[in-house]
Amino acid sequence: MLNMSAKFLSGQPIADYVLEEVRRDVELLKQSGINSGLGTILVGNDSASLSYVKKKHETCKSLGIQSFHIGIPNNGTQQELLDAVSEFNQNPNVHGFLIQNPVPKGFDFNKALELIDPAKDADGLHPYNLGKLVLQEDGPIPCTPAGILEILEYYNLDIQGKEVVIIGRGTTLGRPLSLLLSMKRKNANAVVTVLHSGVSDVAKFTLRADVIISAIGVPSFVKPEMVKSGAIVLSGGISWDGKKLLPDVDESVAEVAGWITPRIGGVGPTTVAMLFRNTLNLAKKQCLPKCNLN
Known part of the structure; x- marks a missing residue:
């Protein structure tokens, strides 16, 4: 048996309070007529990725956030992936979205990432938002x-x-x-x-x-x-x-x-919580100045 001398850095209590904060602000946004929405794009049928995406949508439901999903088969095309990104960019009900990574061989994740509207970049990985991070300016953090x-x-x-x-x-x-x-x-x-x-x-x-x-x-x-x-x-x-x-x-x-x-x-757990914090913050910015979050 191991002599466990270290203290554990459990992420669950942190995720719990962050998600409760998100849940509260989701309700406040609804009072301003804004129903926050998160979108996911999944290419292929990798079991781990399928599980991650399913969990994200279950969390959306528990928080009162709308969820949207586009699935692309393994034998799909890069253009289908780009079209999915464009669809979410243009959907006013989707305030933040992500492409589940990794994508199968034959798909260019970076090109699709570059097409994401930086104002809807829930993962904080768009080159524009990474540039803002370098400059220490406000934006979604990975x-x-x-x-x-x-x-x-x-x-x-x-x-x-x-x-x-x-x-x-x-x-x-x-x-x-x-x-x-x-x-x-x-x-x-x-x-x-x-x-x-x-x-x-x-x-x-x-x-x-x-x-x-x-x-x-x-x-x-x-x-x-x-x-x-x-x-x-x-x-x-x-x-x-x-x-x-x-x-x-x-x-x-x-x-x-x-x-x-x-x-x-x-x-x-903290990674998942930060995704929803990012999404909520993106929704807030897109609905200004009509939002009332006091």
Whole structure:
């Protein structure tokens, strides 16, 4: 049995209060005649993606948000994907939408992403919104990085001036998170190092880190011997073995870490909550100045 000395960074209580905040504002928007709407576009029939999309629509129902969906088969075309994006861009009842990623081979996700109206970019991944992030201007923040910020704030983990190592440089997590954590702002202002596949000795960097965030989708990549005692360790990347969710951080890291995300219920719930916060904020902006949210 493991000697679990670390405290768990559960994301569920954070997701609960964020979604309750969203639910309240959805009702306020309805009083102004605005029925918030989220759209999803799914290409193919990947089982994990189907499950994620289904969960999003179930959450829409629980929050009182309209939900819209367009499915494109594996043998569909890139033009069908672009047409789906255009349809949601033009639908006034859809205030935010996303393309479930990854898409099958033969589809160009980035070209479809570029076609999304930035004012309806629920994932915060459109180049325009990523540019606003670089400039520290208001806009939708990519959901998983936003969720990690919420976790650090909720548990009062001050990382100012601390050394943070992010493993992975992807556009959905590693890259935007490195920008957010290095900014001169609350719950940030850290020294950030981004590791990637070109780094041969990952442990050289992680062993000196106060905070480790893994975002590569390799099961149990971060092991106890890579972590200094008392470090904060979050798994942003996941993979699947059948129906079993496998985080990047091995559960045995709890023997040495001070804080750690659990295998289930860590960053995942906060990622979903941030999607709905983004959608609600986009709806607010699109209905101004007629909205009354006081």
